[in-house]
Amino acid sequence: MEFHSINPYNGEQVGQYTALTSIELENILDKSAEVFKTWSREPLSVRTGLIKKAAEVLRENVEDYAQMITSEMGKPISESRAEVNKCAWVCDYYAENAETFLAPEVIETDAEQSFVRHDPIGTVFAVMPWNFPFWQVFRFAAPTLTAGNTGLLKHAPNVFGCAEMIEDVFTKAGYPEGVFQNLIVHHDQTEKIIAHDAVKAVTLTGSEMAGSAVAQIAGKYIKKSLLELGGNNSFIVLEDADIDKAVKTAVSARMLNCGQSCIAAKRFILLESVYDEFVEKFTKAVxxxxxxxxxxxxxxxxxxxxxxxxxxxxxxVKESISQGATLLAGGKQDNCFHEPTILGNIKPGMAAFDEETFGPLAAIIKAKNIEEAFSLSEQSKYGLGVSVFTRDTSKAVEFASRVTDGAFFVNELVKSDPRLPFGGNKRSGYGRELAKDGMMEFINKKVVYVKG
Incomplete structure (x- = not known):
């Protein structure tokens, strides 16, 4: 089977890739298990040194990697550079903090000694998406490999060039062969990979449908799974908000990566008193x-x-308009390009309210008061993140307990940060990436009990 990556901006072919044969795939899986035996016993100082070196490789080659990201999935080059540099940051973060995170946890009991070790579990299989083709992989790989696990990557077919470059980052950094391996495979090989004895867990970032399918397979073979799925984040603007600041942030929150982000703001819930001013300024900015x-x-x-x-x-867009929404800006499509679009008069039941919109579409919703604003925010099957804009930050924090999402940001767009756990609730998935939590997801918390 052949895979082709196509530049969405000009339609030109970026690369062509040949799928692994069954024998080649089996050899890679066996190799991952074999390498784990030695990699897991390497001193932590060796593993942190290598992930630190990976950060250096990323920074030294940022232009090459950024060009591949832009060519394969159409991200503006400035954003591609920022993505690569963020990958270097997450590598640095785990190089600096892994020793603390993985230190034994002493627990006082009636034993002479009792503590919890944090040991690696084996090979972790990652199914990753195209929208942040480097970042999504490194936020999995940096903690997972540094903890002593080995990694297998099945990337989205339209970014197989990025996948090959990512494997090369670890090679250039000096990782032993087989610690991180890229798989050029079709999704129909997913069950075979998860079922293999080498694979102890699977992590997926992607659609709700893909997450459901992978979770079912993982459950069938009793393998741990971590899912980071879709989102329909709300962006709430209260009556005392700094509107200019809210508008500036809103443009980035919705249009970054051309809106192709699970944590992008999608539903803009505005109190009546600020609705007209926000819409006027936001529409102009867009x-x-x-x-x-x-x-x-x-x-x-x-x-x-x-x-x-x-x-x-x-x-x-068209379905929402037919349901009563008002087109305020944009709305046109030309092949892969879709104009940045704003829809007003959005209500529950419309496509732009109920569904995840993966692109530059902002849905504007009016709320009578703060209670209705948060009620509307909660009317979603997703639960990834919420942004609230207000000058009364104490009051905003009080509402955090009413939000079922995995993140609650005040006067800022929802974003991932290596220092903070990242993940969702409801149909947005389960488990956490980044911070200490991300490293602990693929760890064997082993109790050691010693009685004299």
């Missing part, structure tokens, strides 16, 4: 976004990664 050549440093929004994704977004 219309001024620079579109164009994704290799131009000044470009802010490019195409979506594939035409079918643009088609899906356009369907949601």
């Amino acid at each position: 219309r001024e976004i620079k579109k164009g050549d994704t290799t131009d440093d000044a470009t802010q929004v490019g195409p979506l990664a594939r035409k079918d994704l643009a088609d899906q977004l356009n369907r949601q």
